[in-house]
Amino acid sequence: MSGPAVCAMNRLAMLVTTALLGLSCFLLAPAARAGEVAERVKARGEVRVCIWPQYYGISQRDPRTGALRGLDIDLSAALAADLGVRLTYVDSSFPSLVADLLEDRCDVAMFGVAMLPSRAEKLRFARPYLASDIYAVTTLANRVVQRWEDIDRPGVRVAVQAGTFMEPVMAQALTQATLVRVAPPAMRERELEAGRVDVFMTDYPYSRRLLDNADWARLLAPPRPFHVLPYAHAVKPGDDAWWAAVDGFVARIQDDGRLAATAARHGLKPIVRLQ
Numbered sequence: 001m002s003g004p005a006v007c008a009m010n011r012l013a014m015l016v017t018t019a020l021l022g023l024s025c026f027l028l029a030p031a032a033r034a035g036e037v038a039e040r041v042k043a044r045g046e047v048r049v050c051i052w053p054q055y056y057g058i059s060q061r062d063p064r065t066g067a068l069r070g071l072d073i074d075l076s077a078a079l080a081a082d083l084g085v086r087l088t089y090v091d092s093s094f095p096s097l098v099a100d101l102l103e104d105r106c107d108v109a110m111f112g113v114a115m116l117p118s119r120a121e122k123l124r125f126a127r128p129y130l131a132s133d134i135y136a137v138t139t140l141a142n143r144v145v146q147r148w149e150d151i152d153r154p155g156v157r158v159a160v161q162a163g164t165f166m167e168p169v170m171a172q173a174l175t176q177a178t179l180v181r182v183a184p185p186a187m188r189e190r191e192l193e194a195g196r197v198d199v200f201m202t203d204y205p206y207s208r209r210l211l212d213n214a215d216w217a218r219l220l221a222p223p224r225p226f227h228v229l230p231y232a233h234a235v236k237p238g239d240d241a242w243w244a245a246v247d248g249f250v251a252r253i254q255d256d257g258r259l260a261a262t263a264a265r266h267g268l269k270p271i272v273r274l275q
Contacts, residue, residue: 035239037107045085049076050092050106056209057266058112071130071205071266072110072233078258079110079249093184095163098122101236108246109234112205114165116229124237126247128230129259132203132271134166136220137210139192145199148220152177159188159200166201169227189214204271212267230273 041047051072053061058070068089080087090106097113100106101123114132115125138145145151151158156177160166163183171179180197182188188200189210199220210217233250235243253259254274263272 035241037104037236037239038242038245040104041083041085041107041242046088047076047080047083047085047108048088048090048106049079050090050097050100050109050111051076052093052111053091055111055205056212057205057268059110069266071262071268072112074262074265075129075253075259076110078253078262079108079246082249082252083245093163094161095183097163097234101234104236107235107242112203112231113234114203114229115232116165116168118168119234122237123234124243125232125234126243126250127254128232128273129250129254130231130263130268130271131228131273132205132231133222133228134169134201134226135204135207135222136199136201137189137192137207138199138218138220139216140218141216142198142218145220148222151199151220156199157197159191159197161188161200161202164203165229166203170201173227189217205268208267 051059051068053059053068055070055072059068059072060070061068076089077087090100092100092106092109092111094113097109098119101109109123112130113119113125115128119125136145136148136151144153144156150156152174154176157180158170158174158177159180159182160170161183162181167181180191182191182197182200188197188202191197192200193216207219211219233246235246237243250259253262260269260272260274263269
């Protein structure tokens, strides 16, 4: 057999071996026997990913076309491709996140989930892939709130999205302003535009939505780190092999450049965590 032919066969053998090793790590991890979630993903040949379809830059559904786009849309497609299974999305939200995973409506949540202690008590997180502080959004015309220091003052109405990590953080941080919890179908920006609140609190990804699309909005950044939280993909506890598959995927995309490239494509490079 000629030299080039031998090299070609060796390369093919290495590719096959790598693929088999990757599959075995997912299904037969020696230190983490596959549980119900890993077995279900294997049996169905499908991974069901929970998303919040209103998360700009992360997992947003276009209201006109129905198309999904964002960082975690691209990453979930990469996860399914790495596992060799088909991908199905399940609409979720921050208030329903825990129940959706524990009641097996999806296999993994991939929509910029902050690693709150209250969530960590019930779910298991992969390693962090993003980290964001809290930002404030007000209007250019607002004369009450013009600086970060104006937020916690008597008479100021501060909105937060119900179920997000901003809710408990701001409930504890505010001593003079009034906290307004906004639950669907109401939206923070509509409450702000209507003048029912003076400012709303959000994270970096959602703040990009206003800066990219609203010429009336003004972003207020904290003068120093206020409450930086890591974000990670979440799974149901009790299945070590499935957690290892998701965590290993994050480790690979951090190392091989896929995470950084995807985050840059969606304007989220400033909050990427690569280790």
